[in-house]
Amino acid sequence: MNEQHLVKMHFLSHPDRLCLIRVVVKRAAESMGCSEKLAEKMVLAVNEACMNIIQHAYKGDYSREIVLEILNNDNHIKFRITDHAEPVDLSCVKPRDLDDLRPGGLGTHFMQEIMDECAMGHLEGGRGNYIEMIKNINK
Amino acid sequence: MNITTREEGGFAILELEGEVDLSCSPEARKHILGNLEKGRDLLVDLSGVTYIDSSGVASLVEGYQNAKKQKLKFALVGVSESAMNVLELARLDKVFPIYTSLEERLREDS
Numbered sequence: 001m002n003e004q005h006l007v008k009m010h011f012l013s014h015p016d017r018l019c020l021i022r023v024v025v026k027r028a029a030e031s032m033g034c035s036e037k038l039a040e041k042m043v044l045a046v047n048e049a050c051m052n053i054i055q056h057a058y059k060g061d062y063s064r065e066i067v068l069e070i071l072n073n074d075n076h077i078k079f080r081i082t083d084h085a086e087p088v089d090l091s092c093v094k095p096r097d098l099d100d101l102r103p104g105g106l107g108t109h110f111m112q113e114i115m116d117e118c119a120m121g122h123l124e125g126g127r128g129n130y131i132e133m134i135k136n137i138n139k
Numbered sequence: 140m141n142i143t144t145r146e147e148g149g150f151a152i153l154e155l156e157g158e159v160d161l162s163c164s165p166e167a168r169k170h171i172l173g174n175l176e177k178g179r180d181l182l183v184d185l186s187g188v189t190y191i192d193s194s195g196v197a198s199l200v201e202g203y204q205n206a207k208k209q210k211l212k213f214a215l216v217g218v219s220e221s222a223m224n225v226l227e228l229a230r231l232d233k234v235f236p237i238y239t240s241l242e243e244r245l246r247e248d249s
Binding site for chain 1: 160190196197198204225228230
């Protein structure tokens with residue numbers, strides 16, 4: 001089924017912008033009929049993806065750009081988050097063992113736990129990276 | 140996010156309020172570790188937390204581990220529903236000592 005673009009927004013890769021991203025994601029999810037609890041989970045997953053970009057892809061450079069796209073059809077909502085950083089080593093992006101108690105490393109776990117599909121990759125020509133996450137919506 | 144610290148019942152009580160995300164979790168971490176460095180038993184009150192992400196959770200884990208190393212008491216009290224949902228996703232609700240309220244924790248020592 002064809003997807004439609006709900007949102008395409010460009011944000012500065014600054015931690016202060018995460019609250020704006022969360023507002024956009026929550027409103028988009030609620031407009032699709034998601035419950036508040038589900039919307040909040042999706043907010044967390046997208047926040048974590050953006051945080052990973054700020055901390056790891058851009059290595060703490062707060063002056064770069066994050067592109068958030070939200071697409072939907074009757075069955076799912078899709079979040080595509082893009083950066084323009086150097087291609088990251090995808091083999092390093094994995095959830096940590098939850099029994100290994102240590103600060104950090106939970107972001108990827110949250111994304112995979114909350115979403116039904118979660119994929120990462122490089123943009124063509126080494127122009128950056130993307131994270132694509134899909135949540136199926138039961139209607 | 141607002142942070143306030145006070146003392147009660149022999150504990151330092153750290154109250155976090157609002158959204159705890161990457162923009163302010165370093166500040167929360169500083170307060171948590173600062174109290175522990177002073178040798179204070181610490182209760183972190185999360186009743187006013189409306190959102191917490193993995194960077195905020197990491198500060199709590201680091202505090203818990205530091206307290207354990209120093210043999211200090213550390214617990215979370217009054218955890219809001221929103222914060223509890225995140226702790227459960229990380230399976231940390233079974234790791235942290237968690238009390239429904241500050242009073243419940245203080246009663247334990249009386």
